[in-house]
Amino acid sequence: MGEKEKKDIFESTWKFFASVKLAIFLLIILATTSIVGTIVEQQAEPAKNLELLSKLFGDTAAPTVYNIFAKLGFMDMYGSWWFVGFLVLFSINLIICSIDRFPKTWRLINTPQRPLSENAIKSMPVRKEATFNAKLNTAKDEFLNTLKASKYHVLEATEDNSIQLYTQKGRYARLAVYVVHLSIVLIFIGALIGIRFGFKGYLNLPEGRSSDSAYLSPTEPIPLDFVIKCNWYDTKYYADSDTPREFQSEIVIIENGKEVMKKVIEVNDPLVYKGITFYQANYGMLSSTAAGQFILDITPNGGQQNTVRLPYGGSFEIPGTGIKGTIVDFSTALTRDRYTGELKTYSEMMVNPAIAINFEMPNGEKFTGWILKRYPDTGILPGGHKIKFVDNWGIEYTGLQVAKDPGIWFIYTASILMGLGLYICFFISHRKIWVNIANDKKSVRISIGGSTNRNRLTFEKEIDKLLSHAAKAIEGRAPQK
Amino acid sequence: MSSSIFFDISAGAYIVAMIIYVAFLVVKNRTVGIIATTMTIFGFVMQSTALVMRWVTSFHFWASSNPESGYIESLLRAAPLRNLYESLIFFVWSLICIHLIIEFKYKNRSLGAFVTPIAALALLFIDVSGTAKEIQPLIPALQSNWLLFHVLLSFLGYAAFGVSFGAATAYIVTVTESKTEKTYIFWSIMIGIFLTILIAMGIDFLSLSVAERAELIRSHFLKATFRSESGGVVTASWIVSIAFTFAIWNFGIGLKKVLAGLSLTTEMLDDITYKSIAIGFPLFTIGGLIMGAIWANSAWGKYWTWDPKETWSLITWFVYALYLHARFVGGWRGKRVAILAIVGFIAVIFTYLGVNLVLSGLHAYGSG
Ligand code: HEM
Numbered sequence: 001m002g003e004k005e006k007k008d009i010f011e012s013t014w015k016f017f018a019s020v021k022l023a024i025f026l027l028i029i030l031a032t033t034s035i036v037g038t039i040v041e042q043q044a045e046p047a048k049n050l051e052l053l054s055k056l057f058g059d060t061a062a063p064t065v066y067n068i069f070a071k072l073g074f075m076d077m078y079g080s081w082w083f084v085g086f087l088v089l090f091s092i093n094l095i096i097c098s099i100d101r102f103p104k105t106w107r108l109i110n111t112p113q114r115p116l117s118e119n120a121i122k123s124m125p126v127r128k129e130a131t132f133n134a135k136l137n138t139a140k141d142e143f144l145n146t147l148k149a150s151k152y153h154v155l156e157a158t159e160d161n162s163i164q165l166y167t168q169k170g171r172y173a174r175l176a177v178y179v180v181h182l183s184i185v186l187i188f189i190g191a192l193i194g195i196r197f198g199f200k201g202y203l204n205l206p207e208g209r210s211s212d213s214a215y216l217s218p219t220e221p222i223p224l225d226f227v228i229k230c231n232w233y234d235t236k237y238y239a240d241s242d243t244p245r246e247f248q249s250e251i252v253i254i255e256n257g258k259e260v261m262k263k264v265i266e267v268n269d270p271l272v273y274k275g276i277t278f279y280q281a282n283y284g285m286l287s288s289t290a291a292g293q294f295i296l297d298i299t300p301n302g303g304q305q306n307t308v309r310l311p312y313g314g315s316f317e318i319p320g321t322g323i324k325g326t327i328v329d330f331s332t333a334l335t336r337d338r339y340t341g342e343l344k345t346y347s348e349m350m351v352n353p354a355i356a357i358n359f360e361m362p363n364g365e366k367f368t369g370w371i372l373k374r375y376p377d378t379g380i381l382p383g384g385h386k387i388k389f390v391d392n393w394g395i396e397y398t399g400l401q402v403a404k405d406p407g408i409w410f411i412y413t414a415s416i417l418m419g420l421g422l423y424i425c426f427f428i429s430h431r432k433i434w435v436n437i438a439n440d441k442k443s444v445r446i447s448i449g450g451s452t453n454r455n456r457l458t459f460e461k462e463i464d465k466l467l468s469h470a471a472k473a474i475e476g477r478a479p480q481k
Numbered sequence: 482m483s484s485s486i487f488f489d490i491s492a493g494a495y496i497v498a499m500i501i502y503v504a505f506l507v508v509k510n511r512t513v514g515i516i517a518t519t520m521t522i523f524g525f526v527m528q529s530t531a532l533v534m535r536w537v538t539s540f541h542f543w544a545s546s547n548p549e550s551g552y553i554e555s556l557l558r559a560a561p562l563r564n565l566y567e568s569l570i571f572f573v574w575s576l577i578c579i580h581l582i583i584e585f586k587y588k589n590r591s592l593g594a595f596v597t598p599i600a601a602l603a604l605l606f607i608d609v610s611g612t613a614k615e616i617q618p619l620i621p622a623l624q625s626n627w628l629l630f631h632v633l634l635s636f637l638g639y640a641a642f643g644v645s646f647g648a649a650t651a652y653i654v655t656v657t658e659s660k661t662e663k664t665y666i667f668w669s670i671m672i673g674i675f676l677t678i679l680i681a682m683g684i685d686f687l688s689l690s691v692a693e694r695a696e697l698i699r700s701h702f703l704k705a706t707f708r709s710e711s712g713g714v715v716t717a718s719w720i721v722s723i724a725f726t727f728a729i730w731n732f733g734i735g736l737k738k739v740l741a742g743l744s745l746t747t748e749m750l751d752d753i754t755y756k757s758i759a760i761g762f763p764l765f766t767i768g769g770l771i772m773g774a775i776w777a778n779s780a781w782g783k784y785w786t787w788d789p790k791e792t793w794s795l796i797t798w799f800v801y802a803l804y805l806h807a808r809f810v811g812g813w814r815g816k817r818v819a820i821l822a823i824v825g826f827i828a829v830i831f832t833y834l835g836v837n838l839v840l841s842g843l844h845a846y847g848s849g
Binding site: 020021023024027028030031034035037038042078191200238239241243244245246247266267268269270277279280281401402403405408411412415418419422423426427457 | 546776785799802810836
């Protein structure tokens with residue numbers, strides 16, 4: 001292959017990747033194919049999608065359609081080779097197109113503006129003409145003032161019988177498109193860095209326990225180079241209801257046996273340590289309550305309150321009364337059945353916890369009562385002694401999402417760039433204005449010409465205003481001359 | 482007094498305004514136009530009052546159940562953008578606001594007939610979908626400033642897109658020359674479907690008010706017609722709506738004649754379409770995509786998961802990016818770009834409601 005042919009091939013490939021037609025094609029393809037993945041459930045069990053496909057295509061066709069879809073990668077579409085391929089093409093397109101056009105834009109920005117002939121000004125896309133009964137310099141001063149007042153940096157060219165003012169503003173706004181495009185590339189880079197160097201794992205940590213690794217799956221631990229401990233987990237509810245208000249865990253980071261960080265994390269308020277972020281994701285009950293503790297505040301009538309921590313089955317005595325209590329039952333969510341009136345547990349989760357305590361009075365009399373955490377009144381005994389079920393501990397675990405994503409900084413940077421870029425791109429335009437002021441017998445003849453790269457209507461209004469402001473000023477000065 | 486009465490008054494005012502705007506297109510009488518605008522402004526004032534009242538109520542609700550929360554935080558958490566109902570209301574509010582601005586800036590009322598039906602559709606949808614209207618406690622995942630700004634900016638963006646949809650529709654209606662054109666078929670059928678849904682929801686609404694309203698009626702959307710329990714009603718609905726769409730197709734060309742007599746120029750409509758997209762696109766990019774991703778990241782450590790709601794936002798974004806490129810660098814002009822603007826808003830509606838209604842939503846609003 002000769003040098004020339006090589007060059008031709010290079011050039012036509014370049015042209016292909018720099019073309020906006022390809023961009024339009026890719027945008028259409030990406031938009032339409034993305035739809036498939038919103039209908040077919042992604043990374044789901046086959047049965048789910050088979051059921052969905054039977055609804056759409058009938059029972060007999062469903063398995064065949066399923067197989068075809070599976071071969072095409074529709075079941076995990078956004079990671080499939082062809083979808084990723086389109087995204088890669090898209091970014092190549094974006095990069096090459098921007099490189100291809102950048103020099104021209106740069107020239108547009110940096111070419112100095114030159115004065116134009118009056119005829120050229122009269123044929124600009126936006127133009128205005130006027131005549132005033134005034135001196136050349138008076139008119140010039142007023143146009144200069146008006147332009148300066150709108151923060152234009154004005155240049156002048158003087159000829160025998162005329163003066164031209166010319167100026168431009170917002171030329172660097174032409175770069176905004178490139179900033180927007182660059183930010184899209186940065187997002188792709190950030191995503192790739194996240195996939196390559198980050199991880200998304202989880203960690204279920206029982207209250208009071210610690211761990212030195214997170215998990216990608218039950219069999220795939222990821223070692224952390226520190227120890228993380230959960231002091232406690234708690235769900236707060238909206239007053240007397242089962243609607244959660246906050247999920248919280250107190251998390252401690254321990255390094256070399258020393259506590260280096262402690263934080264109460266909530267949804268939307270994670271803990272970050274050494275680039276690894278711990279999110280409050282969920283919570284749950286341990287399968288056994290063996291290690292659990294119940295925290296009770298015991299206050300004899302008229303006496304001092306003291307706090308005890310008891311295991312399941314544990315006993316206590318109300319000081320100075322001889323009343324003994326033993327925890328004999330526990331419910332995560334106690335309610336009275338609406339129809340039968342029997343007590344029952346209505347949720348596996350710690351929604352409305354209660355303990356049953358068997359009391360033994362000094363006279364040998366025994367009875368059992370439920371004390372609910374949510375309703376402290378349930379703990380008032382005959383005789384005015386109070387048992388408050390303050391909390392339980394060691395029965396729940398906190399579910400943490402553990403993520404490391406070094407690419408996130410690219411994403412944040414790109415977000416800011418994209419926001420700024422879009423704002424400048426749409427709301428700041430590159431405007432050029434020429435004002436030619438020529439002596440015309442006893443008066444002056446004004447020709448204004450202008451061009452803008454966008455928001456033409458707004459620019460036309462600006463030119464109208466420029467003329468009327470200057471006109472007012474010139475006419476205001478006229479009598480003094 | 483409860484805010485709901487003001488919401489009801491404003492919804493009524495908008496629907497009446499829609500009818501008057503349409504009448505204005507036909508009779509072209511200045512007084513009729515002024516009445517339409519006055520009605521819209523009245524509705525807008527009522528709705529603004531209602532929004533503020535609801536905000537205040539939510540504020541007290543939040544502050545009483547979260548005593549540790551500061552004044553500003555309570556104010557933010559109570560902002561009336563917390564569920565599907567409130568966001569739809571806010572959408573209508575922004576749509577009308579932008580519409581009024583355009584009406585005064587361009588000194589032209591004709592666009593009202595294309596924008597107010599979008600508001601009416603949204604308002605009817607609220608009533609017939611059974612969307613919960615009560616002030617609900619905010620679950621932990623939704624207690625985020627990112628989410629608040631995400632919703633605020635996206636809906637402002639959606640409203641701008643709604644205006645561009647109205648203007649683009651008016652545009653293609655205006656440029657249609659004959660009934661044989663493909664664009665004619667496109668817009669007449671689209672308007673047919675649009676009106677069919679509007680009417681079907683109106684029927685839902687009427688049948689709802691006779692049904693027991695005290696109970697929470699969920700998912701009444703199209704229950705009186707297409708999704709009726711009776712097979713006969715379903716068949717009849719389909720037949721009637723197909724006949725109706727056919728009629729619109731048959732007589733729709735008249736709409737073009739109606740518009741032709743107005744001072745709506747194609748340049749102006751094209752300009753409004755573009756300007757609203759130029760406002761909507763940055764808002765939607767920053768608010769809808771970026772802040773949504775940041776919120777997801779701060780709540781779950783994943784900024785993008787390709788869930789249907791996110792993906793549909795991305796599709797919407799692609800369509801509007803397509804509009805901008807096709808128009809400014811691809812050299813597309815006229816009808817083709819107007820159709821892109823229309824498709825863009827259909828994608829918005831799908832992102833907004835379709836994902837929840839049609840595809841089972843994983844998103845927080847899915848339960849709404
Ligand atoms: C979804 C991704 C993209 C976004 C959000 C985006 C955004 C933008 C925006 C906002 C503009 C300014 C439009 C206007 O003037 O109103 C623009 C212009 C442009 N875009 Fe993109 N773009 C994307 C993808 C692409 C791709 C893949 C190409 C590849 C060819 C491309 C090529 C261009 C060109 C050539 C211009 C015109 C630049 C100029 O005015 O000199 N864009 N883009």
